[in-house]
Amino acid sequence: MATDTLTGPTIMGTATRTRVFKNFIDGEWVESSTGETFEDRNPADTRDVVGIFQKSGKPDVDAAIDAAKRAFAKWRLVPAPKRAEIVYRAGEMLMERKEEYSRDMTREMGKIIKETRGDVQEAIDTAYYMAGEGRRMFGPTTPSELPNKFAMAVRQPLGVCAMITPWNFPMAIPSWKLLPAIVCGNTCVIKPAQDTPLSTFNLVRTLSDAGVPKGVINIVSGFGSRIGAPLMEHPEVRAISLTGSTDVGRIVGTTAAKSFKHCSLELGGKNPMIVLDDANLDLAIDGGLWGGFGTTGQRCTATSRIIVQKGIYSEFVERYVERAKALKVGNGLDETVEMGPAVNEAQLKTDLDYVQIGQSEGAKMKCGGHRLDKGDYQYGWFLEPTVFIDVDPKMRIAQEEIFGPVVSIIPCDSLESAIEIANNIEYGLSSALYTKDVNKAFTAMRDLHAGITYINAPTIGAEVHLPFGGVKATGNGHREGGFGAIDFYTEWKSIYVDYSDKLQKAQIDRVD
Numbered sequence: 285m286a287t288d289t290l291t292g293p294t295i296m297g298t299a300t301r302t303r304v305f306k307n308f309i310d311g312e313w314v315e316s317s318t319g320e321t322f323e324d325r326n327p328a329d330t331r332d333v334v335g336i337f338q339k340s341g342k343p344d345v346d347a348a349i350d351a352a353k354r355a356f357a358k359w360r361l362v363p364a365p366k367r368a369e370i371v372y373r374a375g376e377m378l379m380e381r382k383e384e385y386s387r388d389m390t391r392e393m394g395k396i397i398k399e400t401r402g403d404v405q406e407a408i409d410t411a412y413y414m415a416g417e418g419r420r421m422f423g424p425t426t427p428s429e430l431p432n433k434f435a436m437a438v439r440q441p442l443g444v445c446a447m448i449t450p451w452n453f454p455m456a457i458p459s460w461k462l463l464p465a466i467v468c469g470n471t472c473v474i475k476p477a478q479d480t481p482l483s484t485f486n487l488v489r490t491l492s493d494a495g496v497p498k499g500v501i502n503i504v505s506g507f508g509s510r511i512g513a514p515l516m517e518h519p520e521v522r523a524i525s526l527t528g529s530t531d532v533g534r535i536v537g538t539t540a541a542k543s544f545k546h547c548s549l550e551l552g553g554k555n556p557m558i559v560l561d562d563a564n565l566d567l568a569i570d571g572g573l574w575g576g577f578g579t580t581g582q583r584c585t586a587t588s589r590i591i592v593q594k595g596i597y598s599e600f601v602e603r604y605v606e607r608a609k610a611l612k613v614g615n616g617l618d619e620t621v622e623m624g625p626a627v628n629e630a631q632l633k634t635d636l637d638y639v640q641i642g643q644s645e646g647a648k649m650k651c652g653g654h655r656l657d658k659g660d661y662q663y664g665w666f667l668e669p670t671v672f673i674d675v676d677p678k679m680r681i682a683q684e685e686i687f688g689p690v691v692s693i694i695p696c697d698s699l700e701s702a703i704e705i706a707n708n709i710e711y712g713l714s715s716a717l718y719t720k721d722v723n724k725a726f727t728a729m730r731d732l733h734a735g736i737t738y739i740n741a742p743t744i745g746a747e748v749h750l751p752f753g754g755v756k757a758t759g760n761g762h763r764e765g766g767f768g769a770i771d772f773y774t775e776w777k778s779i780y781v782d783y784s785d786k787l788q789k790a791q792i793d794r795v796d
């Protein structure tokens with residue numbers, strides 16, 4: 285899969301081994317047709333080149349789709365429980381490789397090691413769940429309106445599926461797509477995010493080692509601007525699954541619609557956490573810090589807005605800011621570090637731009653807001669944990685997805701006004717409420733307009749066996765995770781078996 289070369293860049297003057305990764309097409313590791321490559325660098329220390337990857341072009345995409353099409357002819361006929369056994373085996377192998385892959389992931393995207401272990405675990409959990417689906421995939425049998433006639437509906441695979449993934453969950457999100465797709469009998473071409481291809485390569489390599497036949501999963505690395513279109517427009521692709529920004533979702537959705545491809549879009553978020561006067565404050569502060577600064581705020585489900593009732597507002601703000609200031613920022617491979625860097629320079633710039641925007645809008649910045657660039661920080665893209673208070677819900681920092689460690693705290697009068705603030709937004713992915721009042725909790729569960737609601741927990745922490753996704757600009761109505769994924773990667777076929785030995789006409793042969 286990868287070859288080592290000693291000609292890579294150096295860290296502190298010492299030559300390092302730089303691994304060169306090829307595309308995986310039809311069971312072979314192959315160079316891209318373009319002859320071009322790109323580097324995957326560690327955002328905590330940009331001297332560290334994690335790997336060199338192929339900068340692919342249309343011919344590579346076409347070759348991968350071709351291989352997937354040929355593989356589909358056989359793979360769809362492998363019994364689903366057998367397909368699922370391979371996925372189960374991959375789960376076992378991921379468990380053995382968990383530490384190695386977690387470290388690779390921290391190096392390539394900066395998330396702290398505890399969290400990258402969670403990311404790999406999510407792929408393992410998905411493997412075990414989807415392995416079970418191989419023996420379920422139930423369809424209904426139902427009485428026919430005619431005598432001696434049998435009726436049922438079965439799930440069928442779609443064919444070649446294209447997957448385009450983001451960098452923030454570089455193994456978990458590809459696993460949400462690849463594993464249900466192949467258990468259902470589809471074949472796949474995946475394009476990982478250019479910031480984090482290695483983790484997806486590690487997943488695909490494991491699936492191949494576990495016995496997934498050649499051509500069933502193909503990986504083509506490169507840039508969305510170049511290989512996104514050939515992947516989406518190819519007539520042999522029957523389904524596209526994108527997780528990414530709302531802007532890219534719009535492009536993918538409209539492209540897919542032109543050729544009636546199935547299309548699943550999991551997009552941006554601006555997630556509210558409401559803290560009412562009666563909340564357990566210790567719990568809410570712990571949750572708000574974890575939700576706001578986990579993955580450096582770079583989760584689609586990040587707690588980027590905290591809406592706090594006025595009775596406890598001052599105390600919440602004081603204690604929250606104190607704790608945010610104390611978070612240890614650094615290289616995520618250090619077990620004591622609590623927050624890593626931004627994923628790349630462009631994201632850090634976006635974060636700093638929003639710091640400016642928040643200040644110019646009149647929000648009070650209570651902590652953070654500065655790039656950390658002294659000492660060990662100088663080689664990475666680090667920002668201090670940043671908290672704005674007294675934020676007006678209409679301000680841009682409270683409306684737009686920043687995707688960084690920038691939290692807005694918004695005061696509110698009541699549960700009703702908090703829900704109104706929470707819902708008055710373009711997105712609708714995750715939401716949370718802290719209260720001890722069961723009536724208020726159930727009101728919020730009903731009225732928060734989002735795909736996910738947590739009670740007494742922050743907006744992050746989804747489990748793999750429940751549907752995952754959002755409403756409004758967060759998606760187009762599909763769900764990943766659990767049975768939601770099986771719905772996307774299969775098509776219903778209704779089957780009627782007439783054993784009456786005569787022509788029977790539905791709706792016509794009847795006694796009124």
Ligand code: NAD
Binds near residue numbers: 532685
């Ligand atoms: P992005 O939209 O920039 O990129 C996502 C993927 O799309 C990448 O692989 C990229 O190469 C590709 N892409 C870019 N331009 C393309 C084009 N024109 N055609 C086809 N593909 C193209 O997003 P990102 O920066 O990688 O990830 C962050 C975004 O993802 C955030 O908005 C975040 O909220 C969202 N996200 C959503 C979920 C969810 O489940 N709702 C989960 C994680 C991340």
